Amino acid sequence: MLAFLLVISGCGSKSGGIVEDKINVMTTIYPIYEFTKEIGGDEVNVINLLPAGVEPHDWTPKSQDIVNTSKAQLFLYNGAGLEGWAPAFLKGLDKDTKVKPVEVSKGVKLISSEGDDGHGHGDEGGAEEQHDHHVDPHTWVSPKSALIMAENIRNSLVEIDPDHADRYEQRYAALKQKLEKLDESFSSQLSGLPKQEIVVSHQAFGYLARDYNLEQYAIMGLSPDAEPRAQDLVKLTKTVKEKGIRYIFFEELVSDKLAKTLASETGVETLVLNPVEGLTKEQEQKGDNYFTLMEKNLQNLTKALQ
Template identity: 50%
Template sequence: MFIRKFRFAAIAAAALIIAAALLGGCSQTVDRQLDPHKLNVVASFYPLYDFATKIGGDHVHVVNLVPAGVEPHDWSPKSRDLQLLGRSQVFVYEGIGFEGWADNALKTLKADGPVVVEAGKGVPLLQAAEDDGHDVKDGGEAGESKPGADPHIWLSPANAKIIGANIKQAFIQADPAHKQDYEANYANFASKLDALDAKYKQQLGGVKQKQLVVSHQAFGYLCRDYGLTQMPIMGLAPDAEPTAQEMKKINDFIKQNNVKTIFFEELVSDKLAKTLAKDAGVGTAVLNPLEGLTEQQQKAGQDYFSVMETNLQHLVQALQ
């Protein structure tokens, strides 16, 4: 009798676990459902999702293709993602090479499919150096998609205004009835970006240290705007691990510039940054490239502006 009861309890527990897993899967599916009463927008990754949500306001339903907590550099869509994309009214992607899967995805869209907005169009690009993957220098035509261009354009508030304007125009094209609301939402968004830009200039303008060591080469535009220099541990993608020669170069950079902090990020392993910091006898802090949010950040209601404010605090503390 005891054994039968034990088996029954075990089967019941297993059934509950399976049911919970199925419900979890269903909740993810529901989150990706389209809203028949709104303009349905699919964004290729977090910053574009956040900008589209702010500019679209109550008139849009925005889906972020990349799940919370997932590093988007190597993410690629599944068939259900492509089906969702085909049924949407607007598809927002960057178009500078960050989404390696985008060209193939665009080929799956029908002529009467979503309005496609290349959000990075018109942004003055930085060209990543090809020699060692660590230096960033000016170059590249605005909005041009080609290998070597630094795609991390959203970390500049000035660039974010251009991205937002492209999204706004796509919304007006797809839903002209709400043009005034999109214009007003964008004006508010742009005003907040101007205030953020002014705050960055004011607070970073007075720091003594101008050199950063960061986990990967994501902060070129931010450094350009505010007179800083980045030395990344990894290249444009956070999985491009440095060679022994590059590690020596980073160590020399730390010593020569009296760097006191090495910055790491949440969505990739911090082991390399912390090992380097320990070897060099310096501290560590988070500098978020805003490629995505963790589930905890999402639940806490964080967004582009709150993360950029936190980034500024960490930069000022490290560079004083």
């Protein structure tokens, strides 16, 4: 009996989160983690590199992450410039690693954002003085792009583990259905609203804006650390007043100081618009996920655009 128990416990033996008898997948951000778990099911052990409550733009990998990723079969990262550390990270993996890196945003029509990566701008075409282009990496914030990402995750799992292809296909079909339903909700509920302009704390909603005919004005750039310049804030204050904007959106993983300042200066209120880059510890405990957060986003957008 004891020998039998030892064999049983040895089956799923873990080393730093790696499970020996499963497909081990390292993911970089929460939405990729969630979609991979949904499609992978019991066949897959998914480890997300970013802990709860951490903003992805601020994060860098640790040595244990290199060790784990070297032992994994798949490394799923967003790409589109989100994980600036990825090229060096992949070079640093063990020489005999068999891990396959997959850029999950591949196939999404990327938005090239004029302006900055660090020094504030207005809307997508804003900051006339600066003409350096940066790719907007926040692909998953639109259900339309999330559908492409889910398909890439499915393909990578089928390729690495063809024996369980049927199961991956089945679970992917269920996820696809949920994402299509979410896409339909966004399309139908946002299409008839009187307003289209949203003012957000950081420029994370470009894909959402493009796919559902909204116009995004951001206080900060593509990176939430990008400090806005005084003239950008003056311009934004003017926009809020001219367009009759009633709410300024802020997000949980980024300081709400600037959003609240702008709101009080313009006499409007604040609401949350979540770029679903990660869960806070509280959201994790509540059992929130991509879908609950995106549905809350839709409610808040509907309220703000009346």
